[in-house]
Amino acid sequence: MRANLPEQVRIGGLSKRELLHSLGKQAVRWNQAAEDLFADDRFQLSAQEVKVPILVHSLADLGFADGATYPQIMLRAQGQGLQECPLELGPHLRLQYQEATESDQLRKISCSGNAPLGSLTVASRPLDENDETPKGFYLRSLDGERWLRGYWADFEHVWSGDDHFVFAC
Numbered sequence: 001m002r003a004n005l006p007e008q009v010r011i012g013g014l015s016k017r018e019l020l021h022s023l024g025k026q027a028v029r030w031n032q033a034a035e036d037l038f039a040d041d042r043f044q045l046s047a048q049e050v051k052v053p054i055l056v057h058s059l060a061d062l063g064f065a066d067g068a069t070y071p072q073i074m075l076r077a078q079g080q081g082l083q084e085c086p087l088e089l090g091p092h093l094r095l096q097y098q099e100a101t102e103s104d105q106l107r108k109i110s111c112s113g114n115a116p117l118g119s120l121t122v123a124s125r126p127l128d129e130n131d132e133t134p135k136g137f138y139l140r141s142l143d144g145e146r147w148l149r150g151y152w153a154d155f156e157h158v159w160s161g162d163d164h165f166v167f168a169c
Helices: 017-027 032-039 070-079 091-094 104-107
Strands: 008-011 050-058 118-120 136-142 147-153 164-168
Touching: 008 091, 017 032, 017 091, 032 136, 032 147, 050 091, 050 136, 070 164, 091 118, 091 136, 091 164
Parallel strands: 118 164
Antiparallel strands: 008 050, 050 164, 118 136, 136 147
């Protein structure tokens, strides 16, 4: 597990507006895909605060050194007692995980079509199967700034064995 990554994440108890305000207050940056997720009425937040235990695994840790598709990842993860996180876990984790440790070397590597090295992708059920809808959130740091980013990926996309996913347990 990464340094200072919480073992559980508090989610719920905030409106979308309050959650976005909290992210802004902590100077968290986000992209258009994250904005699109927040704007989608299907992205619902828990009314009550709950704690979700989490674990982080690379795909290589799950036995996918050469990568895998999201359905393959979740099948293997579920066989190990891991589950998808609620979609709202991404923004709450970004608030609770203060690390910004991405190295200069990692920043210079192009990651078009792939998760950026050093990022954490939150395993969560997509809102739909439409390729135009962002599928979820990932956390990264760049130039000392913390980001909460949305991403697009279809179910045929092969994630790298080096990619790290956050699972509920």
